[in-house]
Amino acid sequence: DAGVTQSPTHLIKTRGQQVTLRCSPKSGHDTVSWYQQALGQGPQFIFQYYEEEERQRGNFPDRFSGHQFPNYSSELNVNALLLGDSALYLCASSLSGASEAFFGQGTRLTVV
C-alpha cells in the first residue's frame, strides 16, 4: 500500500500565477481533504471532496478550488497566487464515515 501520495513535493511560483497540486488517496479510501500549513502553525482545513463533490469548505477564498476524479484522486488549484499562499499543502485521505485520516507528505509551495 503506497499510502497517500502528493505531487509535486516542492514548487516555486511567481505572484499572480496559478498552481495545481495533486493527491492520490490511500487504497480503499474515497474521501480527500486539503489543508494549508503555514510555517510554525497547525494545518488549516481548506475543503473536503467526496463522490466528486465539495462536501465542506473552510475559511478560504474562491481562489482556492478543487476537483475529485472518479478514481478518488484529487487536485487543489490556487489562482492569482499571493505571497501569503506560501505554505505546506497537505492532503488527507479517509473512508467516509470512518474515524481515521491519513496525511501525505505534502507539497511545499513557495510564492515569490
Add this chain to the structure above:
Amino acid sequence: GEDVEQSLFLSVREGDSSVINCTYTDSSSTYLYWYKQEPGAGLQLLTYIFSNMDMKQDQRLTVLLNKKDKHLSLRIADTQTGDSAIYFCAEKDGSSDYKLSFGAGTTVTVRA
C-alpha cells in the same frame, strides 16, 4: 467555533516520560487525535480517542481525555531521540464531522 491550544515547547531527557497537553473548546467533538510531524515531512497519525472514552493505551503511548475540562494529553513512555518532533492535537468537528481542527503544535526535544 473550535479552538485547540497546546503548549509550544517541551524538553525531556532520553528515557523519561513525556507528557504533552492540549485543551479544546468544542464540546461536541467526536474524536480527538494526536499527530506527529518530523522536519520536512507530512503528518503521521499516532493515535486517537473517541470522545466517550477516558483513556487509550497503545504501546508506549497513553492518551487521557477529561471531557468535563476539555483536556487531552499524550504520554510517551521511555522517550527516545526518534521521538523528537512536533506533536499536533486535533479534534474532529462535532457539528460537521468532516474537518479536523488542529492546535499550533508542541515541539518536543529529547536530550541525551
